[in-house]
Amino acid sequence: MALTTTQPKVAGLIPVSMIDWEGKVSAIIFLAGCNLRCPYCHNPELINPKTADCVPWDRIKGQLDKKKRWLDGIVITGGEPTANKDLEGLIAELRSADFKIKLDTNGTKPNVIEDLVKKNVIDYFAVDVKSAFHKYDKACGIVGQSEQVKESIDLIANSKIDHEFRTTVVPGYTASEDIVEVAKYLADRGASRYVLQQFLPKEVLEKNLESVQPYPATLLTQIAEECSKFLPTKTRGCG
């Protein structure tokens, strides 16, 4: 495999994962840098690209080369990949090496999403919808992001590209009625599926959230059932 033309700021690699792209064996590339400050972020060390530890690209390439025959594709995550200027070059290189690509995104850069959709270079989008839109500023830690996310939802839901929208369910940030509101919104926009992710109170950006008890799995299941009246919905991370 020849991956040679770019030096992306990669903060980490999981060479083989069975759980990050459903039904596929994937490698996970973590890009440094994020434009949001979600209080419950599990990768706070990746938020600031200036302080994130980065792995030399040659080392990443070497590991991908070694595992290529077992891999169905690559998950690009972060941080926020669409806030990373290296994303386009990275995708081009990975595609030239015949990898399929799943992109995890917070959806706040619809111009980048639009470009990727037009070029048809992503096989699967996983888009965070942090909470109901009237609570977005609090849920993502930065004001004024919800309109951009709505734009990205439209772009992806109206594309022919496989996708999911997902919400990490955090007490104090996402009440059950917020989640159902998001489900209705997504269904109205033509989204394919919705995933409710369980919150893990470990190593998060706002340390006071580490003492917050996640909702019981049974409650998440009930909320997912309610959301399923609008679009297919499931839970993740509930054990």
Ligand code: SF4
């Ligand atoms: S959880 Fe929020 S702050 Fe953390 S990487 Fe994702 S979008 Fe950025």
